[in-house]
Amino acid sequence: MQNCTIVNNSATSNAAGGIRNQGASPIITNCILWGNTGPGGAMGPANQVTPGANVDYCIVMGGFTGGNGNLAGDPMFTNAAAGDYTIGTGSPAVDAGDNNALAALVTVDIAGLGRYQDDPMTPNTGIGSGAIDIGAHEYQAGAIGIVYCTGAANSVGLNGELSAIGSSDASMNDVTLLGSGLPPNQFSLFVTSQTQGFTANPGGSIANLCLGGMIGRFQAPGQVMSTSSAGTLTFPLDLTALPTPMGTTAVTSGQSWNFQAWYRDSILGIPSSNFTGAIEITFQ
């Protein structure tokens, strides 16, 4: 069972109003189990899910003993009383799931909105490449695009992240790429392509290039970046002039573009380079 939200059920006999497991070994990942009650209205952890299940990267009311990545904080549903179990700003569910739990073909949440949406304001505390949330709904916020590739651990002990905010409506020309978790004050360069790919350690880099095909570099005057003293990048895109090897081109509705940032880094004090995660934005 993956990315389910099981809330406010009640049982009048036996213990668990949430998931009652008897004689099996269910694997429950990226789920929210909250507000479920047993007999007499009891709301302890055992009323959410029977002990002994394989529970990982879940939010369990009262906490779950064992497993990996489980949380106990309030999932902050938008409006549970009205049946709206989307998660609100600041929810511990955001970017805290196991990205490997879902089949690769699953790219949307229960509402049909994009999965693996990175919230630029929230560190990715889950596992694997991407930024999947816990529960049936993915937090959308102002984030656009889908993270499909992760950066390598860098000299500040983080995996550089890339996210985007703004509008995926190409005609709005309103997309800003945001890098975070980077070494401070380092030379950086964004790259883009309509094609995804995978090249391990290009040019001796610590990390992997996740673009393929016709890769354009943002190297025009004003486009070459330096990470900030806080290790971040803020890069507003001009969607009317994305670089390709044959000059610039305008983004049009229906196209998907992939972005990644290269940056100077070091490993064990030896100069090298690294990449942030990569993000795909599909434009309307």
Ligand SMILES: [Ca+2]
């Ligand atoms: Ca997310």
